[in-house]
Structure formats: structure tokens, C-alpha cells
Amino acid sequence: MLLVQSDRPGHAQEDVQEYAELLTAAGASEVAVADDRAEADLLMEGRRVLNPALKARGPRFIEDICVPVARLGDLVRQVHVIADRHGLEATCGGHAGDGNLHPCFFYDDTDPESLAAAQRAFDELVRAAWALGGTVTGEHGVGQQKAPWLAEELGEAELARQRGLKAFFDPLGIMNPGRVYA
Template sequence: MRRTLRPSMMELMDRATINAVEDHAPRGLDRTAGALLLVQSDAPGEARVAEIAVVEAACVAAGASEVVLTDDPAEGEMFVEARRMAFPAIEARGALLLEDVGAAVPLLPDLLAAVAGIAALHDVEIPTVAHAGDGNTHPIIVYDPADPASERRARAAFDDILQAAIALGGTITGEHGVGRTKKSALPDQLGEDVMALTRRIKDALDPAGILNPGAVL
């Protein structure tokens, strides 16, 4: 389908995110849904109708419990606003550790399942939103900054999510880079040979070690 269609938006909210939004600013979303996939087309005229028909058929074929179509701008904006509300709603629940791991689009269900399992294992809340069209996900780990045990569990969950993405052949960062927070997982993704080559390039360009010291290399 992705070879012929280019939706202008394809965003995903998992159940934990749906419930966070409904707790914060109710929109009438189905709290029992496994996830909500929001797809928008900006194709002209009949091409838009055809594009949405293909998306609808794909959702039905994949087992969607409900598919809602609308060409009403106000109704469409209601769903888009629910997605925009995700981060403020989750921020209201506590301190956050934000991920931006990615996996191949067909493996998104596996990545979401892995995140849910990690949340249960470490007894932390991890709502996930995703730019589902390119496989880029944002698991958002919620913890109590006043509780050292809560923060330890959150950081352990953070590390496990990185490893889950790597295990699926994905990436530890889809949008925001590695920096200091994720640098310990970078060798697991790239391999020691690539890390060694990268260090040689860094040393050649920065023999004095003054360019962004300590961030990754």
C-alpha cells in the first residue's frame, strides 16, 4: 500500500495514551481500544476518496474493530486535537522519560507489544504515540521524581525499550539523536567495528577532544 499511497498524516495512540487523554480532557475516545490510528489524506477530489477507500479496506483487513470516515473538517479536527493533546495529558501524570525508538512499519505491533511488556515488568506507565507512517514511536515513561525507586524502574524500562528496538532490527532514535542518555546502547546498535571507525573519524577531526566532549564519543 505504501508504494502507491502517501497519506498526509498517519498517527497512532495506544490504549494508555487514549486513557491519558480521556482523563485529562475527555474527547469521547474508546478507552477499551487497543490503539487509535489517525489517517488523513490531502489528495485532490476523487483521488482522496480512492485513497481513503484503500486505507479503510486495509484497516478492515487488519482486523480493526471500528473504522470511522469523515470529510467534515470540524469532526476531523476533533480527532487531530486528541492526538495533539497526548503530550500535555501525559505530562500531567508525572515526570517523563521520552523515547523515540523506531522499527520497520510491519513490526510496529511487535514494538508496541514489547513496550507494554516492559511497562508491566517494571511497574511503570508507558503511553506510546507514533508517527505510524514511518515506524517512529514515542514511548513516554511516567515516573514520580520524588520516589527514587520509581525513577530507577523508569530508567530500567528506558534501557529495555532501547534493547527491544535493536532486537527488532530498528533504531534507538528515530528523530532526536543519541546524546548522553542513549549512548550506552549505541554500540549494541552499530557494532564495535562501526564504533571504532566513528571514533577514528572523530579523532581525525577533533584531535584535541574539544568538540562536544562526553556526549557520545
């Protein structure tokens, strides 16, 4: 599902109609255009319930990753190719407008090898994103889970610069101690 919105003052309805025409021409199997705010809210409800639905599905390895918008389709395809290779089920929600996706690899939490497969799948996905000109992080930052890839993506010289900036603004090391720049 692709949910498209416009917030251009005075032109939103015109924009949405143009998007609908483009999506239809591109082969969309179904295109729904909201006629009013209530209908738009119902369409948005699908996006709002995605994360709770994925959580209800079961344990998952989920992160965010970014690629240039023009490579988004390539990344989505890679999510599924990688999932198949590791015997996992995958979904891929996100924010197409800025190339930020939230790939999700489901695993069996009673099987340590299943979690390991999800972690290997994410490692492959990071490398696929890099090959597409992307980055290991998007709107959610790096955090501890993605820290191992940050050094590889940025290199030690850049990490040293960032550690220096943190030290400058946090000379006592009290802000987020022991985390990414430890």
C-alpha cells in the same frame, strides 16, 4: 488510536476510504473518516494534544525508538509487557508509517527506585527493538540519554569512524562539544 492520512495528489479521499475499509476488516472498533478539512483538523487535534496530556499526567521517561514497520505491533506489545514487568504505566505514541515510536514509561519522581525502574524498562525496550531488527534512535537522534546504547548498537569501529567524520567537519571541537562523540 491510529490516525491515518493520505497526501497523494488527486487520490487522498479515495485512499482514506480504502484505509477505512482495511481497518474495519482488520477489526477496528471504530473508524472515523473526515468529510472535510475542518473535521480532519479536529481529528489531528487529538495527536497535537497527546504530548501536553502525557506531560500533565506526570513524570515520564520518554524517547524514540524504531523498528521495521512490519514489527511495529510487536514493539507496542513489548512496551506494555515490559511496563507490567517493572510495575509501570506506559503509553506508546509515534509515527507508524516509518516505524518510529515514542514509548513513555511513567514513574514517581519522589521515589528513586521508580525512576530506576523506568530506566531499566527502557533498556529492555531497546534490546527488544534490536531483537526486532530496530534501532535505538529515530527522528530525535541519539542525544546524551541514549548514548550508552549507541556504542553497543554500532560497535567501537563504527563509533571511531563517526568520531573521525565529526573531527573532519569540526576540527576545533566547537560544535556540540562534550556530547555523544566525546
